[in-house]
Amino acid sequence: MTLQSHEADFERTIGFGENALKFLKRNGNPAYPRNYEIWYTYSAGYNRDLNRAINGALDRQEHIDSALLERIYEEFISPTSLADQVGVTGEKVSEEIDQLLQRLEASSGNVGEYGAQLREAATTLSNADTQSAALVIKQVLIATRSMEERNALLEQQLNDSKEQISDLQHSLEAVRTETITDALTGLANRRHFDQSLERLMVQGRREDTPVCLVMGDIDHFKSFNDTYGHQTGDQVLKLVGMTIKQSVKGRDVATRYGGEEFGMILPQTAMDSAKIVAEQVRTAVQTKELVKRSTGETLGRISMSFGIAMMNDEDTPETILARADAALYKSKRDGRNRTTTENQLTADDRKAVA
Numbered sequence: 001m002t003l004q005s006h007e008a009d010f011e012r013t014i015g016f017g018e019n020a021l022k023f024l025k026r027n028g029n030p031a032y033p034r035n036y037e038i039w040y041t042y043s044a045g046y047n048r049d050l051n052r053a054i055n056g057a058l059d060r061q062e063h064i065d066s067a068l069l070e071r072i073y074e075e076f077i078s079p080t081s082l083a084d085q086v087g088v089t090g091e092k093v094s095e096e097i098d099q100l101l102q103r104l105e106a107s108s109g110n111v112g113e114y115g116a117q118l119r120e121a122a123t124t125l126s127n128a129d130t131q132s133a134a135l136v137i138k139q140v141l142i143a144t145r146s147m148e149e150r151n152a153l154l155e156q157q158l159n160d161s162k163e164q165i166s167d168l169q170h171s172l173e174a175v176r177t178e179t180i181t182d183a184l185t186g187l188a189n190r191r192h193f194d195q196s197l198e199r200l201m202v203q204g205r206r207e208d209t210p211v212c213l214v215m216g217d218i219d220h221f222k223s224f225n226d227t228y229g230h231q232t233g234d235q236v237l238k239l240v241g242m243t244i245k246q247s248v249k250g251r252d253v254a255t256r257y258g259g260e261e262f263g264m265i266l267p268q269t270a271m272d273s274a275k276i277v278a279e280q281v282r283t284a285v286q287t288k289e290l291v292k293r294s295t296g297e298t299l300g301r302i303s304m305s306f307g308i309a310m311m312n313d314e315d316t317p318e319t320i321l322a323r324a325d326a327a328l329y330k331s332k333r334d335g336r337n338r339t340t341t342e343n344q345l346t347a348d349d350r351k352a353v354a
Contacts, residue, residue, distance in 0.1 A: 065230035185241025212274035
């Protein structure tokens with residue numbers, strides 16, 4: 001690259017970056033790396049589908065809030081970015097393994113050569129006079145030192161490869177974590193929820209242990225968002241996510257199911273214990289007084305409703321989820337801010353999910 005083209009790239013990309021920051025400020029989006037990536041990509045114009053989606057949204061509304069930005073990221077950037085990261089990291093792992101095999105193959109050749117030298121020396125020594133024997137021993141010592149040096153080099157190369165592969169393993173783990181994590185709350189996302197529910201149900205049947213599913217929803221969240229704005233709504237979602245994370249443990253899986261709905265998969269947990277967990281979250285959320293950071297304004301309190309179902313012998317992930325949802329909707333109908341188990345469902349409630 002010439003100095004002139006380097007300067008041109010610098011000016012162009014700095015311009016994209018400055019525009020991205022302007023869009024972040026204009027829309028009131030937190031300067032998270034993924035939000036910056038969206039607006040940088042938009043400014044650069046590389047992703048036409050993303051630009052069309054953003055332009056369409058701006059035609060319908062004045063600002064793009066964090067929730068919509070997250071959906072845009074998931075649809076237009078996340079799959080490509082993650083696939084690229086996995087591909088690049090996979091190629092590096094493959095290259096490192098190839099180099100490792102080459103080193104081991106070379107080492108194998110060195111050992112064979114050294115063995116041949118020793119066998120030749122043994123044959124020579126059996127019929128050698130003193131002078132010849134001294135010469136052979138000198139040659140053996142030289143070969144031995146050479147072999148020691150090669151082994152020391154191989155050991156260093158193997159240690160280097162071990163560190164490289166360990167680093168790459170951490171990179172893959174970071175990519176895997178990103179694919180299963182909800183960026184806003186830090187809980188598991190819907191994809192991980194679906195995978196975990198199926199896996200833990202199979203495990204529960206194999207171990208003959210109970211599995212409970214708790215579904216929760218923030219009461220009147222839409223009106224809260226409309227009143228105080230999506231940024232404040234995002235802070236509420238984070239608060240709920242943190243509260244749920246503090247209430248689960250061990251093999252429990254806490255997820256943001258979507259929007260203002262959350263799920264907790266509780267393996268090795270019976271109905272009574274699952275209700276205690278749900279009530280802990282409900283009470284903890286209700287006792288927290290909300291304050292708007294920018295103004296110090298007191299926003300009051302929020303509440304949550306919960307529904308619980310426990311796996312039976314015939315259950316699929318869909319059927320247990322349907323019953324937990326039915327119990328959640330009953331909590332809503334009965335006045336919200338409560339926990340309902342599937343045992344409290346009426347015959348009509350059960351018909352609705354049959």
